[in-house]
Amino acid sequence: MRVRRLAAWTALPLAVTLGLAACGSGGDGGSGGSDSSAVSIQIAEPQHLVPTNTTETSGSQVLAGLFSPLVDYDAQNQPYEVAAESVTSSDNKVWTIKLKDGYTFHNGEKVTSEDYVNAWNYGAYAPNGQGGSYFFEKIAGYEDLQGDKPKAREMSGLKKVDDLTFQVTLSAPYIDFKTMLGYNAFYPLPDAAFSAPGVLKDSYEQAPIGQGPFKMKGAWQHDSKIDVERYDAYPGEKPKVKDVEFRVYQQLSAAYADVLGDNLDVLPTIPTESLSNAPTDLGDRYKTSPMSSFQFLAFPTFDKNFSNPDVRKAISMAIDRDEITKSVFKGSQDPARSFVSPVLPGYRENTAGAAGEFNPTEAKKLYQAAGGPSKIVISYNGDGGHKDWVDATANQLKANLGVDVVGSAEPKFADLLTKVEKKQSVGMFRLGWVMDYPSMEDYLGPLYTTNGSSNYYGYSNPEFDKLVKEGSAAATQDEAIKKYQQAEDILAKDMPVIPLRFGENVFGHSSKVKNVEMDLFQRVNLVKIEAAG
Amino acid sequence: MFRYILRRLLQMVLAFFGTTLIVYALMFAGQGDPIQALAGERPVTEAQRAYLTEKYHLDATGVGGFFYRYFDYVRSLLQGDLGQSLTGRQIGDILQAAWPVTVKLALIALAVAIIFGVTAGVVAGIRRASIFDNSTLVLTLLVLGIPTIVLAPLAQYFLGVKWQLFPPTAGSEPTFYALLLPGIVLGSLSLATALRLTRTSVAENLRADYVRTARSKGLVKRRIVTVHVLRNSLIPVVTFLGVELGNLMSGAIITEGVFNIPGVGFNLFRGIRTEDGPLVVGIVSVLVVVYLVSNLVVDVLYAVLDPRIRYE
Numbered sequence: 043m044r045v046r047r048l049a050a051w052t053a054l055p056l057a058v059t060l061g062l063a064a065c066g067s068g069g070d071g072g073s074g075g076s077d078s079s080a081v082s083i084q085i086a087e088p089q090h091l092v093p094t095n096t097t098e099t100s101g102s103q104v105l106a107g108l109f110s111p112l113v114d115y116d117a118q119n120q121p122y123e124v125a126a127e128s129v130t131s132s133d134n135k136v137w138t139i140k141l142k143d144g145y146t147f148h149n150g151e152k153v154t155s156e157d158y159v160n161a162w163n164y165g166a167y168a169p170n171g172q173g174g175s176y177f178f179e180k181i182a183g184y185e186d187l188q189g190d191k192p193k194a195r196e197m198s199g200l201k202k203v204d205d206l207t208f209q210v211t212l213s214a215p216y217i218d219f220k221t222m223l224g225y226n227a228f229y230p231l232p233d234a235a236f237s238a239p240g241v242l243k244d245s246y247e248q249a250p251i252g253q254g255p256f257k258m259k260g261a262w263q264h265d266s267k268i269d270v271e272r273y274d275a276y277p278g279e280k281p282k283v284k285d286v287e288f289r290v291y292q293q294l295s296a297a298y299a300d301v302l303g304d305n306l307d308v309l310p311t312i313p314t315e316s317l318s319n320a321p322t323d324l325g326d327r328y329k330t331s332p333m334s335s336f337q338f339l340a341f342p343t344f345d346k347n348f349s350n351p352d353v354r355k356a357i358s359m360a361i362d363r364d365e366i367t368k369s370v371f372k373g374s375q376d377p378a379r380s381f382v383s384p385v386l387p388g389y390r391e392n393t394a395g396a397a398g399e400f401n402p403t404e405a406k407k408l409y410q411a412a413g414g415p416s417k418i419v420i421s422y423n424g425d426g427g428h429k430d431w432v433d434a435t436a437n438q439l440k441a442n443l444g445v446d447v448v449g450s451a452e453p454k455f456a457d458l459l460t461k462v463e464k465k466q467s468v469g470m471f472r473l474g475w476v477m478d479y480p481s482m483e484d485y486l487g488p489l490y491t492t493n494g495s496s497n498y499y500g501y502s503n504p505e506f507d508k509l510v511k512e513g514s515a516a517a518t519q520d521e522a523i524k525k526y527q528q529a530e531d532i533l534a535k536d537m538p539v540i541p542l543r544f545g546e547n548v549f550g551h552s553s554k555v556k557n558v559e560m561d562l563f564q565r566v567n568l569v570k571i572e573a574a575g
Numbered sequence: 576m577f578r579y580i581l582r583r584l585l586q587m588v589l590a591f592f593g594t595t596l597i598v599y600a601l602m603f604a605g606q607g608d609p610i611q612a613l614a615g616e617r618p619v620t621e622a623q624r625a626y627l628t629e630k631y632h633l634d635a636t637g638v639g640g641f642f643y644r645y646f647d648y649v650r651s652l653l654q655g656d657l658g659q660s661l662t663g664r665q666i667g668d669i670l671q672a673a674w675p676v677t678v679k680l681a682l683i684a685l686a687v688a689i690i691f692g693v694t695a696g697v698v699a700g701i702r703r704a705s706i707f708d709n710s711t712l713v714l715t716l717l718v719l720g721i722p723t724i725v726l727a728p729l730a731q732y733f734l735g736v737k738w739q740l741f742p743p744t745a746g747s748e749p750t751f752y753a754l755l756l757p758g759i760v761l762g763s764l765s766l767a768t769a770l771r772l773t774r775t776s777v778a779e780n781l782r783a784d785y786v787r788t789a790r791s792k793g794l795v796k797r798r799i800v801t802v803h804v805l806r807n808s809l810i811p812v813v814t815f816l817g818v819e820l821g822n823l824m825s826g827a828i829i830t831e832g833v834f835n836i837p838g839v840g841f842n843l844f845r846g847i848r849t850e851d852g853p854l855v856v857g858i859v860s861v862l863v864v865v866y867l868v869s870n871l872v873v874d875v876l877y878a879v880l881d882p883r884i885r886y887e
Contacts, residue, residue, distance in 0.1 A: 087845075089613070089662045097617055171626025173614070188622060264664065264672060265837035266747030289746070292844075295728065296835040299743040302736045425848070426616075456611035474616055488618070495618040 079573045080285035081307040081555050083566050084297040087265050087290045091250050092242065093229035094165025094172040102226050103310075103565045104288050107270050108148075108252035109229040110278055112139065113220060119385055119480040119562065121221045124278060125153070125253065127206075129223065134215035134517065139223075141206040144277040147232040148257035155208035157230035159200045164240060165227055168192055174227035176495070177478070180219065182211045195240050215515045217522045218481040225478050255281045255569060265290055282557075282572040304552045308566050312548045314427055317372040324550045330374070334383045334477040334562045335545030336485065337375070339420065339435075341538065343500040344465045352412035354537040355397040357470075359405035360442035361435055363398075367543055370431045374548040378541035381533045382485040383477065385562050388523035394534050394541060402442035409443050417446045419469025423458050424451035428472055435542075462498050473498065473539070480562065482526040486510045490533060501538035576878075579886035580871070587867045592649070594863045595856055599648065602852040603641050609633065609850035613661050631661065648853060658853040660846075666857045669842055674861070676747065677831070677838030681823035683751075683758030685816065688765040693812060696773025697805065703778055711774070715767035727760050727833040744835040757834040761827055765819045772815055776808035783807075810880055817873030821866040 088101030093109065096102055113121040113129060123129060127140040145153040164170060166178035168188045178184050182199030186192060199211035212219060222228070230253065235246045249261045255278065256270035263269075268288040272281055289306060291297040294313035300306035302323055312320045312328075321328045339357075341348040348354055363377035379398030382389055392398055420436055422428040432449040439447040450469070452458040461468050475496060477484045488494045491510055492502040506529050513525030533539075547560040556574040559567040610619055610627050628634050635643050651658055657666040699708040718726075734756055735743035741756040780786065781804060789799050828840035839858055846854035877884045 098615065168622040169626065171623055171630070173620065173623050175622050176620045190625070263747065264669070265841070266672075290837065291744075291835050292837065292841045293832045293835065296731075296744050296833055299728075299731050299736050300835075303739065303743040305743055423616075454607065454612055455616050456608035459611060460608060495620075 079283045080287065081283050081571055081573065082287040082289050083308045084291050084294075084300075084306060084310060085268075085288045086292075088262075088268075090173070091247050091262060092172070093231070093250075094161065094170075094174045094177075094227045096226055097173045099310075099564045100288075102563060104268055104270075105226045105229065105250070105252070106565050107254060107256040107286060107288075107568045108250055108258065109226065109254040110145070110252075110276070111226070112223040112228055114224055115221075115480055115562070119387055121224060126223070129220045131219070134217050134219065134515070135212050137210045137212070137219055138203070139208055139210060142277070143206060145253045146275055147234070147253050148251045148273055149232060149234050151232045151234060152205075153230060153232075153253045154205045155202050156205075157232060158228075159196075159202055159208055160233075160236065160239075161229065161231035162200060163187070163196045164231065164236075164242060166197055167195060167240065170242070174225075177222065177225060177227040180212050180214070180216050180222075182213045184213070217514055217516050217519060218479070218483055221481050222479045255279070256286060259285070279569050281569045283568075286568060298550075301550050301552055304554060307552045307555045308549065308558055308571070309551070310547065310549050310560060310564055310566055312374075312550055317374050317548065320548075320550060327553065328550050329547075329558065329560075330549075331547045331560050332385050332562060333545045333547045333560075333564060334385050334480070336378065336383050336475045336541070337543045337545070338378070338473055338475075339470045339540040339542060340473050340499040341470055342462055342465070342468065342498075343502075343538075345467065345469070347415040348470070350412045350414075351535070351537050352408055353414040354540065356405045356409035356412060356414060356443070357418070357439065358394065358397045358537065358540040359399065359401045359408065360439050361540070361542070362400045362438055363542060364400070365438075366431055366434050370434055371543070375543040375545050378544045381490070381530050381539070381541055382482050382526075383544055386477075386480055386482050386485070387519070388482045388526055390527065390530075393530050394537070397534070397537055398541065406443055409445075414443070414445070417448075419448055419450050419467070421450045421452060421458055421461070421468040421471040423453070423455040423472075425454055432472065459498060470540075471499075476545075476564075477562070482523065482530070483510065483514050486526060486529055487514075490529075490538060499538065501536070503532060503536060506532045506536075576886055580875070583867075583871050583874075587864070587871075590867060591860060591863060595649070595652070595860050596645065598856045598859045599645050599852065600641065602850070602855050603644070606850050606852065609661055609852075612848070612850045627661065631659075648856070657857045660854045661849060661851050666854055669854065670839075670857060670861060672747075673837060673839045673842050673858075676749065676836055677824055677827060677840065679749075680754055680758055680761060680827060680830070680836060680838060681820060683754055684762030684765065684823050685820055687759050687762035688769045688816065688819070692766040692769030693773050693809075696770040696812075697777050697800070697808075699770070699774040700777025700781065700808070701800065708774070711770060715770050718763050718767040723760065723764065723829045726763065727757075727830050730756060730760050731833055746835060747837050749836065754836075757830050757836060760834075761823060761830045765816070765823065768819075769812055769815060772812050773808060776811055777804060780804045780808050806880055810877065813873055813876050813880065817869045817876075818866075820869045821862065824865055825862045 085100035085103055088104060089098055090096050091101055091104060093105055096105055110125045112124065112126040114124045116122050125142060125145055127142045129137060129139050131137040141153065141155060147153060162178055165172045166175050166184055166187045178197065181197050183194065183197035186194040187197060201209045203209055232251050234251055235242055237243045249258045255273060255276045257273040259269040259271045267290055269285065271285050294311060295315065297306055297309050298313055298316050301309045341354055367373065367375050367377050380390060380393040418439060420432050422432050429449065429451065436447040436449050452461065458471060462471065475485065475489055487510060488496045490497060490501055491507050509525050509529035513522045513529065516522035516525055547564055549560055551558045554574055555571055557570050557572045559570050561567060610624055632644055648658060660666055660669065695711055699711050702708055731743055734740045742753045745753040745757055786799060786804060789803055824839060827838060828844050831838050831840040843855065843858050846858065878886060
């Protein structure tokens with residue numbers, strides 16, 4: 043009997059300890075404010091909130107509220123000045139950036155040209171490991187900041203002229219430099235962000251101080267939310283709402299349920315599985331807008347099966363893009379028949395020509411004449427929801443070309459890339475691209491030039507490289523676009539990749555907000571959004 | 576008794592380090608390219624790659640590299656430092672934020688299982704072959720047959736979105752009410768099992784000799800059931816619930832995802848997806864401790880329920 047009671051007393055504290063640990067940081071959340079001009083927007087947990095280290099959409103969305111860019115893009119996707127008074131150059135090599143007066147950081151510091159110079163140098167300095175460092179590689183002196191033990195901490199191409207003016211010298215003339223400046227890597231950092239020159243405080247990222255329309259309300263609550271409120275001293279266009287809550291969701295489907303229940307205001311991406319119901323579920327709160335994503339199939343150049351351009355063209359002609367965008371994507375993506383996105387200045391429809399048109403009889407004839415392989419593999423990463431359209435494409439090719447076609451899933455994108463890098467047989471493989479800034483060069487350069495950062499398939503054409511280079515060094519936009527278009531024509535001839543689809547923002551919002559707009563970078567426009575009623 | 580508990584606690588230390596070694600080895604063996612996994616489909620710049628490789632010793636591969644990295648991990652673990660995730664967050668902070676909400680959810684689920692499962696099981700066991708017994712049989716079979724991945728979105732859609740009885744998602748600092756629906760969904764499977772176990776056990780014990788003796792002694796039925804039968808019937812149920820507590824905490828990946836609860840399951844899922852070794856090892860180690868402690872509690876509770884069981 044005694045033992046039993048003793049045991050009970052021992053078991054109880056153990057059980058209680060387990061239980062109490064649960065109640066540690068309780069507290070009533072009660073999400074959502076009483077202020078009617080508060081909106082909530084879905085994001086994923088950002089990886090980083092330092093401007094030069096933020097390269098994914100969620101972080102970029104938050105930073106877009108906290109910072110104001112030097113330039114933004116108008117309806118034609120041409121840059122116009124926001125935080126900059128002017129961005130000028132006579133030779134496209136030495137650029138003078140003049141800042142608007144009156145901008146202050148959220149801690150009261152006045153924004154000066156030095157804040158830009160410091161931030162960019164921090165971003166470019168290799169030991170800082172910033173994900174956006176490649177944005178600075180066109181600036182003179184960038185190389186000196188690379189390697190394990192860089193020679194310099196500051197780029198020689200950045201020079202402060204006065205408090206509101208600085209000069210950027212590029213290593214080569216670049217026509218689209220002004221366009222580039224809209225990316226979040228080019229935001230300034232306040233003095234308060236640094237603990238010593240060139241050393242960022244660890245705590246900065248937890249509550250970034252910017253010069254934009256919103257300031258942080260408290261710190262970044264990881265995996266939970268980021269609260270921001272209107273910054274009243276912001277000199278630019280004032281936001282219509284007072285508070286914005288960026289709420290972290292792990293799954294889009296959960297966020298979708300919350301939008302339906304008016305528990306969340308804006309869902310920037312409707313999950314694929316809900317695409318067919320969303321228009322009826324949300325009615326006029328279901329919206330679409332242009333976006334820059336581009337999906338395509340690539341042919342590794344080491345695979346001799348595909349070395350004949352006619353084989354590649356035949357495969358392209360055997361794919362019914364309209365059918366796949368309609369049945370698999372429910373119209374949330376558009377068929378692509380060009381090599382750059384339609385949102386760009388200089389985009390032309392149907393540059394792939396006949397190879398972009400669905401023509402099964404011609405395709406089969408061409409394929410057989412060119413001696414295409416009797417078995418085709420389409421590799422894709424299994425974690426990205428690509429199975430449905432890859433299978434649909436494989437079935438179309440099987441039916442239209444009369445050859446054996448199978449989809450092959452690699453667990454992750456990295457596994458696919460590793461295989462391609464090791465020149466293992468992967469057949470055709472899928473890739474996608476989202477632009478950093480609206481210029482044709484941001485597609486042609488990384489995707490198709492010999493040293494392009496995303497040219498995993500090894501396409502190389504000196505003529506093409508030359509035209510892209512000439513385009514970016516051109517004196518005027520018109521000339522640049524002409525060169526870029528000539529380069530694109532070469533792609534149509536060589537067909538290094540098969541364009542498949544252009545993306546759209548497919549988003550939805552609750553009945554509590556109106557004027558919800560999204561930009562090309564999948565970000566909600568925080569200045570325009572309003573509380574309804 | 577104390578010696579027994581002390582011995583069990585010492586065993587736990589060994590088990591803990593053994594598990595970290597195994598989990599670390601598994602994560603290490605399965606590691607592809609965590610840097611690319613983190614970047615998604617974006618190209619990774621060389622500077623970024625060099626920086627992360629050096630920071631997390633990702634260039635240390637092979638057997639030697641494994642022990643180098645494992646001992647590095649254990650060394651900082653002994654100093655109370657769980658390390659950093661690949662995005663630079665302290666894993667200790669991540670766990671601190673994730674555990675409370677998961678534990679709350681698991682306890683609600685467990686409470687649901689005990690209150691409804693055990694009660695209904697006792698009633699069904701006493702009234703064998705009644706309408707109540709048969710209908711619980713059908714219901715539990717139904718619940719056991721529907722996986723959480725179906726049940727959770729259905730419950731969310733009907734109870735949360737359509738009829739608006741509960742908030743559709745719980746979020747990171749949920750009220751008790753917001754956690755109720757996910758708790759019920761998570762607990763429903765344990766509820767069904769606990770119900771079946773209790774029912775069988777009660778039905779069996781009702782026919783036991785000691786019950787007949789008690790009845791012939793003239794004890795009232797209520798006392799026979801609540802004191803004698805229930806106590807003896809609970810032994811298998813307690814075993815089950817003790818193990819289930821660990822299961823509820825580690826197995827809430829789906830429920831936490833559907834109801835947007837940033838707990839342990841979510842972080843585990845993210846850790847595995849981004850090949851974040853230290854994060855996975857950290858979470859699994861704590862889970863192991865939970866299992867060990869709940870098993871100890873179960874063992875001690877045996878002695879409470881059945882005086883014949885003694886521990887030396």
